Amino acid sequence: MHSFDKFPAVPLTLEGAALLHQMLKIKWPQWRALAPEQRAEIVAEAAGALSSMEGQGSAAFTLLGHKGDLMLVHFRADFEALGQAERSLPKLALWDYLESTTSYVSVVELGLYESTMKLYATLAEKNIAAHTPEWDQAIAETLGRQRQAMQPRLFPEIPSAKYVCFYPMDKRRGEDKNWYQLPMAERQRQMAEHGEVGRRYAGTVRQIISGSIGFDDWEWGVDLFAEDPVVFKRLIYEMRFDEASAVYALFGAFYIGQRLPAGEIGKLLDV
Helix, strand or coil: CCCCCCCCCCCCEEEEEEEEEEEEEECHHHHHCCCHHHHHHHHHHHHHHHHHHHCCCEEEEEECCCCCCEEEEEEECCHHHHHHHHHHHHHCHHHHHEEEEEEEEEEEEEECHHHHHHHHHHHHHCCCCCCCHHHHHHHHHHHHHHHHHCHHHHCCCCCCCCEEEEEEEEECECCCCEHHHCCHHHHHHHHHHHHHHHHHCCCCCEEEEEECCCCCCCCEEEEEEECCCHHHHHHHHHHCCCHHHHCCEEECCCEEEEECCHHHHHHHHCC
């Protein structure tokens, strides 16, 4: 066993694609007031633009509930490309008839608790102190190897599943329960237990975790994709019983959407 008291408490992470979720409501009174010919022209323009964006890493989903009518999800290589995607949308005539209810910015994140523990143990055995040139080199080499191996997971395509569930979440950092004051080994144990639940649903749910510390109001965003929306309830409910969730997790609003191909946006806007 190794003592990690002198090592950083922060586990290594890998960051990948930049993500933007946009939740929108349709301004129905203004939309219905347009002549049918105007609506058809606007829908055709929007369908063409969204179809092009689908090929670049975007997808549209119709939302259930009062939180919005439409959710646009964008996966891009970096924040510059993400900004270009966001700025292109207000140029569409349809945008005059949509109202933003909220949005979420994040980056795909892979936590490396297990790799971090192994690397720190190796560095401790070699008596390499934290933040020395030797330390920095070992960290860079490890992250480089992991980044190359994890490239498909860091820059994924949006799954083609029929349904999506998106929600943000935090880890508790209050006076009574504070995730960030737990020893790294204990955090790693709890996250390993948490991951076991997710892996049991690997055949039915695709999960993409994104980090948002410093980017948005919560610490992580979670996207779940599946053909059957009921599986979201089962997975999240089961996860509530593991220690990492039951004791330390806080959840934001949940958004449930059904995939809307760009060419079918007229169905959502049909009056």
